[in-house]
Amino acid sequence: TQHYIRVYIHQRSWRWNSRSATERALQYKVGEKIHGFTINQVTAVPDLFLTAIKLSHDSTGAKYLHVARDDPNNLFSVQLRTTPLDSTGVPHILEHVVLCGSEKYPCRDPFFKMLNRSLSTFMNAFTASDYTMYPFSTQNSKDFQNLLSVYLDAVFFPCLRELDFCQEGWRLEHENPHDPSSPLVFKGVVFNEMKGAFTDNEKLYAQHVQNKILPDHTYSVVSGGDPMHIPELTWEELKHFHATHYHPSNARFFTYGDLPLEQHLKQIQEEALCKFNRIETDTAVPIQQRWSKPRECHVTCGPDSMAPDPTKQTMFSVSFLLGDITDSFEGFTLSLLSSLLVSGPNSPFYKALIEFQIGTDFAPVVGTREACFSVGLQGIAEQDIQTVKQIIVKIIDETIKNGFEEERIEALLHKIEIQQKHQSTNFGLALASFISTTWNHDGDPVEVLQINEKVTWFRKCLKENPHFLQEKVKQYFKVRNQHQLALSMSPDEAYFANQAKIEKEKLQQKTSSLSEEEKLNIVKKGLELMTAQRTLEDVSCLPALKVSDIQPMFTFTPVEMEYVAGEVPVQYCAQPTNGVVYFRAFTNLNTLPEDLKLYVPLFCNVITRMGCGVLDYRQQAQRIELKTGGMSASPQVLQDNTNLDMYEQGVMFTSLCLDRNLSDMMQLWADIFNNPRFDDEEYLRVLVTMAAQELSNGIPDSGHLYASVQASKTLTPAGNLAEMFDGINKYLWNVGCMELWFGYFSRMISHLAPDPQNLQTRRRENNNKIPFIERLSRREDVPRRYTVGSGPEQGGIGQGEGREGREQGRGRESRGELKARSKRKVLRPALKEEREEARQRHWGIEFQSLGAERLKARSPMVGRLGRGMWSRPEPEERRVRAGR
């Protein structure tokens, strides 16, 4: 019967019915014993359409949270609290080594090898500074069992062979393993990975902040491994760390989705937990001892060759240690408070620091057992440190005095509501990372999920005490909190040479005492490893799906097409979107002159941020926050998979909003298209500088993506254009040559203001717009093709803003992977039928929208937007043929 229910739900996952997973889960009783577990708590969380069941494992004490939700994309994760007290990178190396084969599956790299044996929608592992997490998700129940088996075996019964440790961690080896006369060097995956990681100055800085503001325990070390300390780790220590940390008594299991809980419990009990007894763990992080007065610190880094301005490479921030994150309401209030202080152009710190143009972006913050708040700037001159410090003090004083505008608080609460309702494609994974930090420190994960109750409580606090937030600012940022760290970091020309010297000394120290026998052993092991790496592995031990395990029919998503204003096709798609409307539109760039194409990425970056209609950029930002879940534009190149010479080029506009705000969102789009405001050159400069800094920061993480874009440049015409829109050159153009960039910019506006010296005044007098922007928004130039998918991959529970999201888990490869995934998703080309449709309609406006069924009733409004923007589409060659 279970199987029957499963299939039924799978096909109509969004229909509420009496057999829904959420309702079935409510039948569990506290105290009930299932497969070695006891149920401790059953809680309905109606706002998120889920039932949370908390359990514990009787004999080992393992903690377990099951979230039943009518979502077929089921997720499993096991999280271990890994709190090292040295910088050898032991948790990170262990994460690598457990994936080198286990008792049942003695095969290297099972994630990769499972790719063609599974229908997983996510497989990965993360090492954060205080936990390691192994999550996967899939929509197929047999696949879930297969992957669970592989994951449990990897985590609890890994082989941990010495050769794996040498490969993944560190080893001494001849530069050329075949040539014993070549010099001995350090090798190892993590060793090199961490050397790379610390060339990223933003990461290096965040690491310093964390180490220095929480100096008493695990946060004072580098959990990922400091390359200069990694060679101190031994294989024995790695095995010991596994035995004491990768133990059920130190584990938190999380399952999510519509699959029945019993099956999960049974498998986890039989394949792993029944083989263990309880141990006493020693992994908890104590509360940091508070300082009696603020501290100041200075560190150095390597010069950044991609810095927007080479004379301004100093980072500076003031960090405050706040409170215990396991107090979920206090944590909620603090995160609201920090958003109010720093996020968006209406926040006091943004106004004072970014727009003041001392620096380019906020300095990064850290996430730990106790919450920290950091504010500062990167890209400043060293002599500006004191100025920044004074501004920070001043803003805090002003905030205590004046408080926050009511509308901003409303906008933020609206944002929380929409993030909560936004159904991201991997909602289970978002939940897992949302609760991970609190749960890791024994906070209540279910409380974390009850967001609405906290919003209600927060409103009550504000109502009873209008100075509630101001008092919090005073409590955490003024005299009563002396635990403050002012940290500056500036480049040192000799930095890299020093690093190399330290490594050389370390190498010297390791090699000088080697006996002849040990030297021979190194040669032998190097060759052994090489042979092992070259041996083709037998992967037949790994489980695989059979055709009969897979549903023969793909779930069909019905869509409806309509034409509004006579010409504008709109596609509607009814889905269970929690009352959120998703809008996506695509306009092609076929008529844009070649020389302006270079500016398309910049156009996309600023078009929704410069103000529109009667709104200046601040008012617009406020309006967007108050009424939508974000509005954005991105350049797109869609390759025709059936003909490599064909492609489409365009700009994708995406946004989402609550159903009740749809007309406000459409009005914003209409204003952006019809009356964009490009009269504030100063603010444009701020945006460009910020973008440049962000791009520069992102390069170390995304090298592989740029390499692949660059490599495909010469292969196809689409690749060539994609390189212009997405490639490293865009970054060089933005980052390396600001003057050059302003040159291009001047050329654009010189259409209207030939004398650059009088640019500003002239432009004000004439109220001129940048021709390029105008061209894009002028109706006769702007056809023309609109397509839709799901909403932008932003927001969503626990993802918060990029900044908070960034510190979740360090796994850089995983983040890159995530980034690549979401990119792929957005770039997914139109369906074949859609393309066929478009091909037949020569002029091809296609304007589709995805959202609740009720959207249909609003089509006159969508039509208004369509009419306003593109009422007279002209016939044109919709697709570009390659020119060579």
Ligand SMILES: [Zn+2]
């Ligand atoms: Zn790694």
